[in-house]
Amino acid sequence: MASYLLRRVWQMIPTLGxxxxxxxxxxxxxxxxxxxxLAGLSAxxxxxxxxxxxxxxxxxxAEQLWLFVQNIFTFNWGNSWATNESIAALFATRLxxxxxxxxxxxxxxxxxxxxxxxxxxxxxxxxxxxxxMVVTTVALSVxxxxxxxxxxxxxxxxxxxxxxxxxSNSLWKNxxxxxxxxxxxxxxxxxxxxxxxxxxxxxxxxxxxxxxxxRAKGVGENIILFKHVLRNAMIPILTNVATxxxxxxxxSFLIEVFFSIPGxxxxxxxxxxxxxxxxxxxxxxxxxSLTMVINLATDVLYKFVDPRVTLQ
Amino acid sequence: xxxxxxxxxxxxxxVWAQAWMRLRTDRVGMIALAITVFxxxxxxxxxxxxxxxxxxxxxxxxxxxxxxxGAIADGSQTAVVDAPxxxxxxxxxxxxxxxxxxxxxxRAAKFTTSDTVKTDTLPFGGDRLGRDVLSKAVKGAQVSIAVGLVAALFATLIxxxxGAVGGYFGGKVGDVLEWIYNVFTAIxxxxxxxxxxxxxxxxxxxxxxxxGIWTVVIILSVVxxxxxxxxxxxxxxxxRSREYVRAAEAIGASHLSRMFVHILPxxxxxxxxxxxxxxxxxxxxxxxxxxxxxxxxxxxVSWGTMLSEAQVELVLGKWWQLVAATGFMATFVTAFALLTxxxxxxxxxxxxxx
Numbered sequence: 001m002a003s004y005l006l007r008r009v010w011q012m013i014p015t016l017g018x019x020x021x022x023x024x025x026x027x028x029x030x031x032x033x034x035x036x037x038l039a040g041l042s043a044x045x046x047x048x049x050x051x052x053x054x055x056x057x058x059x060x061x062a063e064q065l066w067l068f069v070q071n072i073f074t075f076n077w078g079n080s081w082a083t084n085e086s087i088a089a090l091f092a093t094r095l096x097x098x099x100x101x102x103x104x105x106x107x108x109x110x111x112x113x114x115x116x117x118x119x120x121x122x123x124x125x126x127x128x129x130x131x132x133m134v135v136t137t138v139a140l141s142v143x144x145x146x147x148x149x150x151x152x153x154x155x156x157x158x159x160x161x162x163x164x165x166x167x168s169n170s171l172w173k174n175x176x177x178x179x180x181x182x183x184x185x186x187x188x189x190x191x192x193x194x195x196x197x198x199x200x201x202x203x204x205x206x207x208x209x210x211x212x213x214x215r216a217k218g219v220g221e222n223i224i225l226f227k228h229v230l231r232n233a234m235i236p237i238l239t240n241v242a243t244x245x246x247x248x249x250x251x252s253f254l255i256e257v258f259f260s261i262p263g264x265x266x267x268x269x270x271x272x273x274x275x276x277x278x279x280x281x282x283x284x285x286x287x288x289s290l291t292m293v294i295n296l297a298t299d300v301l302y303k304f305v306d307p308r309v310t311l312q
Numbered sequence: 313x314x315x316x317x318x319x320x321x322x323x324x325x326x327v328w329a330q331a332w333m334r335l336r337t338d339r340v341g342m343i344a345l346a347i348t349v350f351x352x353x354x355x356x357x358x359x360x361x362x363x364x365x366x367x368x369x370x371x372x373x374x375x376x377x378x379x380x381x382g383a384i385a386d387g388s389q390t391a392v393v394d395a396p397x398x399x400x401x402x403x404x405x406x407x408x409x410x411x412x413x414x415x416x417x418x419r420a421a422k423f424t425t426s427d428t429v430k431t432d433t434l435p436f437g438g439d440r441l442g443r444d445v446l447s448k449a450v451k452g453a454q455v456s457i458a459v460g461l462v463a464a465l466f467a468t469l470i471x472x473x474x475g476a477v478g479g480y481f482g483g484k485v486g487d488v489l490e491w492i493y494n495v496f497t498a499i500x501x502x503x504x505x506x507x508x509x510x511x512x513x514x515x516x517x518x519x520x521x522x523x524g525i526w527t528v529v530i531i532l533s534v535v536x537x538x539x540x541x542x543x544x545x546x547x548x549x550x551x552r553s554r555e556y557v558r559a560a561e562a563i564g565a566s567h568l569s570r571m572f573v574h575i576l577p578x579x580x581x582x583x584x585x586x587x588x589x590x591x592x593x594x595x596x597x598x599x600x601x602x603x604x605x606x607x608x609x610x611x612x613v614s615w616g617t618m619l620s621e622a623q624v625e626l627v628l629g630k631w632w633q634l635v636a637a638t639g640f641m642a643t644f645v646t647a648f649a650l651l652t653x654x655x656x657x658x659x660x661x662x663x664x665x666x
Contacts, residue, residue: 018495026507032514141592141645143599145619146638153626246500253502254600265502269604272506275514284507288499 098263117198341654376438437632460595466533471540479548
């Protein structure tokens with residue numbers, strides 16, 4: 001186990017190095033000149049030159065890359081170009097809002113998808129199954145934007161069941177007043193693709209011999225579904241949740257934009273519009289590292305979910 | 313063997329002919345194909361300017377409702393200010409501009425003005441400026457579908473070539489490509505999109521790309537090739553040691569010829585299905601990028617920019633632009649998704665009933 005972990009961490013190094021190189025050279029050679037972006041349109045050449053010295057842009061490329069790597073490992077990215085807020089502080093203040101929205105979404109989404117997927121897989125081949133498949137195909141073809149626009153208008157504005165948008169400083173108020181509508185809409189939208197996906201996970205299992213054996217022994221359908229089938233389908237479910245986990249941190253930026261939630265996703269989008277490079281670079285590098293760690297954690301979790309899996 | 317004997321051997325239909333025969337029996341697939349062909353025709357006509365070329369003309373009154381809703385009854389759009397009553401005061405003695413009025417009137421007379429009649433209703437309503445929503449939706453279809461198709465073609469091209477090289481040669485080259493793949497997939501999809509958008513928006517390429525459409529195409533194809541690469545690579549690894557490839561090697565076919573003349577036709581069904589899957593997902597992405605203002609420029613229209621206008625309009629009760637954009641998009645995407653399913657079934661019958 002320890003040697004497995006060590007080897008996997010060792011294997012991460014080239015990938016992380018690649019991410020760092022990609023981000024660095026992408027912004028270095030394809031991005032705008034930071035000095036000109038920072039100084040604005042009416043800057044004098046002296047101002048631009050002084051910003052260049054300040055950012056180290058006048059040094060050789062290798063040295064700049066080394067500075068970039070140092071920034072990454074010391075968590076010292078300096079300040080945002082647009083707001084002059086320290087980037088560490090920016091992440092620390094935006095992340096809680098994103099998590100407040102995304103954690104309930106993920107939990108509800110997975111719970112609902114398991115139930116819906118099992119239900120549809122149970123009636124596979126029937127008229128209900130086919131109708132649901134057609135409905136989900138059509139539902140999937142409507143843009144995410146439309147659901148949010150219409151949902152916000154209908155439930156927030158017309159019916160007045162929820163606050164249209166907003167955010168406060170108290171976690172409890174956020175969870176009770178502002179989070180329900182975005183969470184509800186996001187879960188509703190995810191229902192169509194997730195039902196299809198989880199149905200296919202369960203269908204892979206439901207035709208196996210052990211299900212027939214359990215049925216022959218007289219085990220109840222509920223126990224077969226929730227104990228036998230669900231446990232055996234845990235590997236694909238876990239993989240699916242793991243691919244969504246990094247998204248929990250960047251948040252659904254669309255949800256955050258529509259509902260004015262001061263989260264990380266909206267902040268990164270703002271940074272794109274303001275050409276605020278350090279914020280984007282920091283978010284990209286750290287979330288890529290996080291993704292790699294989550295992937296490793298998932299692989300280790302497989303072992304606990306399914307003892308047949310051997311880590312090597 | 314002489315020609316007569318050759319004639320007697322029953323000709324077996326090729327893989328594409330067989331796939332077409334299977335597709336023809338799939339009723340849903342044929343309807344989906346018809347709708348897709350109709351939309352592609354619409355896109356071509358719009359590209360040539362024969363359809364919806366004048367989408368920017370303000371033909372109706374602002375927010376003109378659709379025909380079937382009828383003109384706005386409350387008259388709020390046509391409020392007339394009463395002419396002032398009472399004696400006109402002669403100001404010409406103290407008005408410093410008075411001597412020049414005549415000259416200006418002469419100059420103005422040289423221009424011909426024409427009053428355009430703006431209709432009260434339009435076939436499917438008008439937007440804020442009174443532009444026909446129906447032409448906008450057609451023009452938007454052109455932009456959104458073209459971006460989706462071109463981006464998917466590029467992504468498939470990158471993915472197929474890299475996957476072919478990685479899977480066929482393996483070894484050091486394969487390792488390098490795997491490393492690149494790992495790097496691209498380690499970065500969450502949306503962050504890579506944002507990073508590229510930021511770079512292309514303000515970077516040195518911003519000027520040369522000019523038209524925002526190419527920015528979207530580049531972003532989507534650079535981000536989207538990884539899945540195709542992985543599948544094509546797996547196929548090439550499977551095929552590279554098969555007998556027919558070794559036979560090709562024996563008769564002296566070069567690496568390039570073995571990769572793209574011999575193996576590629578045998579994995580082309582995988583590529584085609586991936587291509588059409590990516591068209592659907594790229595159209596959805598383009599809509600979101602345009603909505604966020606990272607996509608098509610302001611003087612163009614796509615389904616995404618229509619939706620972003622519709623968000624404000626909905627609160628005012630003007631629902632038609634939202635319905636038009638959603639309806640067009642949903643119809644095309646559903647048809648294309650069903651066509652993709654039918655294609656997959658037709659090209660790979662072993663997969664059926666999954």
